[in-house]
Amino acid sequence: EDKVVQSPLSLVVHEGDTVTLNCSYEVTNFRSLLWYKQEKKAPTFLFMLTSSGIEKKSGRLSSILDKKELSSILNITATQTGDSAIYLCAFCSGGSNYKLTFGKGTLLTVNP
């Protein structure tokens, strides 16, 4: 059965720290891996990683896909209190580019 595991489940840091969130997956016929930030209820898209795009960066956030290790990391540098949220990892597999299988998420709390 396809699955995705995120670690840690929760993390508390101070403003200015750098954090690394982990996502490992077991999936037949991998297509893409996506990261979302969820504040309150609506997840917002951060990155999509595929075989042809294994590293993405936007401001203080970056993500890498390791297809050999079947994993991905999300890095956040110089964290701010506004980064506090649940970070969700998800994949698409097979013939579907729309159907997401999510992990449980990592709850990040950034204290001032």
Added chain:
Amino acid sequence: GAGVSQTPSNKVTEKGKYVELRCDPISGHTALYWYRQSLGQGPEFLIYFQGTGAADDSGLPNDRFFAVRPEGSVSTLKIQRTERGDSAVYLCASSLIGQGADGYTFGSGTRLTVV
């Protein structure tokens, strides 16, 4: 509209009752998705609409759950004979047809509590 709108934002119902949850997608988005997020879990796929038809309903957990999108815009998720285990946040997303999951825009969800 500017975003995906879901109503109501919160719904409390008694076990055994029928509920309807509404999703109003972004104007022009012909693809619409429903997900369910239980406490402490990631969202789980329920159903995908292309226009008016359900292209993939493989995630609906049982026949108490049904969704419609009669005019290819607003969608309603219907749950019959609700159970306490149905308590969750129900998320709707929309996208342009042919876009992948990176094109999703999620709504803020409906928190359903079955007591």
